[in-house]
Amino acid sequence: MTQSGSAKPHSLSPSSWNRWEICPRQYWLSRQRLPRKTGMAASLGTAVHATIEDLVQLDLSGKDNSETDWMPAIAEERLQARWQEEKEIFENTPRHGDWKEKEYSKARTQQAGGIELLLAHAGVPKLAPKNITVALWKRVMALVLAAEGELRTKDGKLMGRLDLLLADVNEKGEITSWVVADLKTGRAPSPDLKPEVRRQLLLYRDIILSNNPNPPPIRAEGWYTDTAKTYEAQGESVLDDAYAAWKETIPGTTPLEPKVGTNSCGGFCDWKAWCPHWWSWRKDNGTLHVGDFIDAVVLVHSYEPSSGAASLELCEPIDDTGRPLPTGKMVPAVFKGRGALNFELLKSDGHQGPVYLGSILTNAQSWRIGSWCDVLPWAPIADSSTAE
Numbered sequence: 001m002t003q004s005g006s007a008k009p010h011s012l013s014p015s016s017w018n019r020w021e022i023c024p025r026q027y028w029l030s031r032q033r034l035p036r037k038t039g040m041a042a043s044l045g046t047a048v049h050a051t052i053e054d055l056v057q058l059d060l061s062g063k064d065n066s067e068t069d070w071m072p073a074i075a076e077e078r079l080q081a082r083w084q085e086e087k088e089i090f091e092n093t094p095r096h097g098d099w100k101e102k103e104y105s106k107a108r109t110q111q112a113g114g115i116e117l118l119l120a121h122a123g124v125p126k127l128a129p130k131n132i133t134v135a136l137w138k139r140v141m142a143l144v145l146a147a148e149g150e151l152r153t154k155d156g157k158l159m160g161r162l163d164l165l166l167a168d169v170n171e172k173g174e175i176t177s178w179v180v181a182d183l184k185t186g187r188a189p190s191p192d193l194k195p196e197v198r199r200q201l202l203l204y205r206d207i208i209l210s211n212n213p214n215p216p217p218i219r220a221e222g223w224y225t226d227t228a229k230t231y232e233a234q235g236e237s238v239l240d241d242a243y244a245a246w247k248e249t250i251p252g253t254t255p256l257e258p259k260v261g262t263n264s265c266g267g268f269c270d271w272k273a274w275c276p277h278w279w280s281w282r283k284d285n286g287t288l289h290v291g292d293f294i295d296a297v298v299l300v301h302s303y304e305p306s307s308g309a310a311s312l313e314l315c316e317p318i319d320d321t322g323r324p325l326p327t328g329k330m331v332p333a334v335f336k337g338r339g340a341l342n343f344e345l346l347k348s349d350g351h352q353g354p355v356y357l358g359s360i361l362t363n364a365q366s367w368r369i370g371s372w373c374d375v376l377p378w379a380p381i382a383d384s385s386t387a388e
């Protein structure tokens with residue numbers, strides 16, 4: 001595999017590793033500077049991470065140690081600020097749906113979960129934030145050895161973002177162990193950590209171990225803020241596997257092989273508009289245009305801007321390159337919200353050919369293409385293409 005001309009050395013993060021495991025082509029496409037996509041869950045997660053990071057680095061020097069009822073106001077002020085930052089980033093990301101302001105209450109719950117986890121780590125669980133004294137929070141902060149730092153092996157090949165590195169201390173205040181804590185704002189595992197999360201936590205642990213010659217015992221934990229529960233990842237070193245994956249993922253100009261299937265193309269893949277393989281996979285297994293939420297490549301024959309009503313002609317793949325064959329099958333549809341906006345932008349850019357529509361809702365007489373949908377030019381990158 002060839003190394004691209006980029007001056008930046010190749011390094012592998014757990015999310016890239018995971019993407020590559022799901023489908024090498026997905027990983028390759030994710031590195032082609034195609035228009036990025038974001039969603040509310042990611043923005044909420046980033047805002048919660050940032051606010052916890054803020055709270056463990058507060059400057060409390062001007063406050064009396066016995067003061068209480070100060071945390072709720074500071075926590076709210078930090079969350080508001082981080083929420084607004086994320087909103088701006090969300091709106092400036094090329095592919096996004098509607099910003100859901102009502103999700104703020106979820107962010108507040110998750111922030112409270114993060115505070116609860118920190119208090120529990122300091123041995124004071126179930127304390128209402130208004131009862132946190134300044135002295136207690138200083139104790140919590142003293143247990144935080146690092147917050148939101150970059151982790152990288154000495155050779156630079158493996159990396160990740162460490163949320164929190166914490167100390168466990170004994171009665172004498174001596175450090176007895178380290179805890180790698182990764183804040184998780186997604187659904188808590190039931191009952192065990194997902195394999196990819198476990199592997200990520202073990203990788204963080206192993207990078208720290210490889211960089212520190214004489215560390216104390218280290219635990220790696222997922223801290224689930226929604227339920228304020230921790231889950232420990234245990235297991236052998238994953239460094240050998242990570243280095244093997246690093247080697248396989250050195251960026252090259254030729255598209256990596258696709259791994260079609262229910263867990264890859266059938267799940268979330270943000271790069272379908274540039275990949276022909278989900279399409280032929282669906283056609284071959286008889287699931288093209290089947291289901292309540294579907295992806296399709298269509299020709300838009302008519303569009304009424306005032307109502308968003310449209311007439312779509314379904315296309316099928318001629319072959320594995322993604323060349324479309326119009327089928328003559330017409331479907332009524334309605335473009336709504338950002339779906340309509342994105343289609344109008346496509347038209348104003350002069351696009352005339354087939355359109356990729358992602359996550360169309362099909363359970364009504366007219367298909368609905370709403371704010372949650374991708375509306376993109378159909379531009380599959382063939383297997384033999386090379387990136388510039």
Ligand code: SF4
Pocket residue numbers: 023024025026027029258259260261264265266269270271272275276277278
């Ligand atoms: S559509 Fe399927 S084959 Fe193509 S990149 Fe996505 S997961 Fe891989």
